[in-house]
Amino acid sequence: MKVILWNGSPRKEGNTYQALQECVGVFAEAGIETELIQLGQMKIESCKDCRACAKLGRCAINDGFNEVIDKIREAEGFVVGAPVYFGTARGDVMSGLQRLGMVSRCGGGWLYNKVGGPVAVARRGGQTMTLSEMLMFFYINGMVVPGGKYWNLLFAGPVGEVQKDTEGMENLRVFASHMVEVMQKLYE
Numbered sequence: 610m611k612v613i614l615w616n617g618s619p620r621k622e623g624n625t626y627q628a629l630q631e632c633v634g635v636f637a638e639a640g641i642e643t644e645l646i647q648l649g650q651m652k653i654e655s656c657k658d659c660r661a662c663a664k665l666g667r668c669a670i671n672d673g674f675n676e677v678i679d680k681i682r683e684a685e686g687f688v689v690g691a692p693v694y695f696g697t698a699r700g701d702v703m704s705g706l707q708r709l710g711m712v713s714r715c716g717g718g719w720l721y722n723k724v725g726g727p728v729a730v731a732r733r734g735g736q737t738m739t740l741s742e743m744l745m746f747f748y749i750n751g752m753v754v755p756g757g758k759y760w761n762l763l764f765a766g767p768v769g770e771v772q773k774d775t776e777g778m779e780n781l782r783v784f785a786s787h788m789v790e791v792m793q794k795l796y797e
């Protein structure tokens with residue numbers, strides 16, 4: 610089994626990345642393969658509503674994002690990490706989710722039953738709105754979102770501050786463990 614994780618931050622090893630590493634550790638212990646994609650380093654255009662994906666089975670925009678879509682198609686798990694920018698997820702994260710969702714739906718809805726969820730990181734506020742925004746993607750695509758012991762949100766401003774949010778980091782480990790349990794039930 611494999612889990613794809615997106616770091617939606619342009620800060621390559623920033624707080625979102627460090628938070629996702631808590632999940633990576635849990636997956637590794639369970640023998641689940643992971644790949645963390647540095648989405649924040651890519652330039653992702655928004656969906657153009659051209660519907661070409663219905664014929665092509667992939668996105669018509671040639672900006673390298675099809676490779677990311679293919680990786681998720683082949684994986685059983687998917688975790689999206691986003692920094693909060695002005696109360697919402699960083700723009701490219703939502704552009705990516707919308708294009709991914711469209712290609713899946715045009716291809717018969719292959720995101721169905723993939724297991725995962727969103728993670729939101731902010732200095733002070735906006736995480737719950739950002740989680741809600743990203744959860745809309747998971748639910749409309751028939752995905753399975755295991756809960757943790759709290760919501761998947763963390764408080765951090767400067768790079769590395771997320772390590773001080775011990776409760777938030779512990780919750781991510783619980784969420785990832787629950788993901789493992791559900792993936793094993795669905796896919797083993």
Ligand SMILES: Cc1cc2nc3c(=O)[nH]c(=O)nc-3n(C[C@H](O)[C@H](O)[C@H](O)COP(=O)(O)O)c2cc1C
Pocket residue numbers: 618619620623624625626692693694695696697730731732733734735765766767768
């Ligand atoms: C453009 C921009 C907007 C931001 N908006 C918010 C916000 O609305 N609420 C908040 O608490 N933090 C906000 N922040 C702070 C980041 O969410 C915070 O620094 C976070 O740790 C960044 O994660 P990263 O290290 O993974 O990039 C903003 C940062 C930037 C660059």
